[in-house]
Amino acid sequence: MAQQRSDREHGWWKAPLDRFAEYLRANRGFSEHTIHAYVTDVKDCLEIIANRVDMLNDVSIDDIRGWMAVRSRTVSRSSMARKTVSVRRFFAWAYEHDLIETNPAATLRTPKIPMTLPWCFSQSQASQLMEAVHEHAEEVECQEDEVLDRDAGAHMHLDKRHKQPIPDDRSEDLARREAIALRDAAIVELLYATGIRVAELAGLDIDDIRWSDRTVRVTGKGNKQRVVPFGLPAAQAMEDWLQRGRDALCTAYSHNAVFLGARGGRIDTRIVREVVHHASEQAGVPDISPHALRHSAATHLLNGGADLREVQEMLGHASLSTTQRYTHVSIEQLKDRYRQAFPRA
Incomplete structure (x- = not known):
């Protein structure tokens, strides 16, 4: 005993x-x-x-x-x-592995879960969100241009060795703000365009992007890789971030990461969630999580006529039944529109 x-x-x-x-x-x-x-x-x-x-x-x-x-x-x-x-x-x-003689959980049943339909944006709400993040990036860029033009003499000094103007802390701060705005626009665009998970987005490396056919290689659950296409708006947002914004945040810790945090390291998933929450607030649309953007991407693809198995492959679902939830969302939306529009509904 x-x-x-x-x-x-x-x-x-x-x-x-x-x-x-x-x-x-x-x-x-x-x-x-x-x-x-x-x-x-x-x-x-x-x-x-x-x-x-x-x-x-x-x-x-x-x-x-x-x-x-x-x-x-x-x-x-x-x-x-x-x-x-x-x-x-x-x-x-x-x-x-022979740690027990019999498996006591062999007949254990999983509690049944009532199916709840995932919430998603309407296509007009999604467009409103995308427009808002790009408008914010343009506003920050305009602010930087105005300050640099107005304060060119008062807030710049010359490097005596190279005779080149060096911006002061104020202009550097504006450059970082512009970089973050461009990054946030690219994050929201890519999440909606691809339906990838937050962790998958945070784990992207520059080498994962194939510009020639606008696809991105994603490492999902269980280290399984898949290739996901993205559209022209997302491609433009990504190019703006990588060409005009990323260098402002880049440090020795950035390595090959696509998206960076404010201190230059690979972006944290918590920051990605904050980006989406803040963007939805600015756009005046319902507050959502990044996963709701994933739901929206899947539903809008199916509404547009995409094949169910193609959407399964794009989202990286192991089971087709998981993807089938979005067909129910499409049907429910159709029924709502029917009730609103048909006089004998």
Whole structure:
């Protein structure tokens, strides 16, 4: 009994959970964010079960269901479904690697999640958002030109060696503001044009862009790569950022990243979300997340006649059923327009 108490106090589940995390990292190629989510879910389950059993091989289906009953009181059904998938995968791995004699989660069912349709912009709202980010970039550029013209004599001095004018801190600040405005316009345009995820956008390198056919190579979940096309407006916004804005933020830490943060490193996903929230506020459209731009891109593609499997490939969905949600969005929008326009609706 003393040994059992000691094992429980030190967490008998820690060693197998560490091995599971390493397996996901080395064999499945999952991102650290995904691995952390799996480990957190499984740890939550095993910590509660550890109050009833003393080793992994003793865990039963009833123990796991007991954990589900406890957690379902405090988390949403969608979160519970995700946690269940994590736990089921962990025990399947443990059984395959001979850590347990039987798999107690083999018959575990994932809680059913009621299908909710993803919200998306109308095409006019999307156009309004794109116009707003470009107008903001043009306004900042005009401000810089006005200041440089007005203060050319008062706020510039000469480099004695090269006889070249050097801008003061004020003009440098305006140049950075213009660069950020150009960057933000390119971010919003590319997210809408391609439907890529925030992490995928943040991970883009300059070499991933193919200007000849306007495509970008994206590394998605599980390190799977795909090639996604983008249109002329997004191409122009990207060129403006890379040719006229990026150098103002570039540092030794920029490396080959397409999008940079204010300090010159690769842009953080949190900043990308802030960019989209701020842009939607400026445009006077509903406040959205970058993922809503992804929803909008998919829905507008399908409304325009794109093939469902082509949209699946573009978005990087593993399952066609995930992409099919957007057909329901299109149908719901059609029904709304029908009710508004048809006299006998």
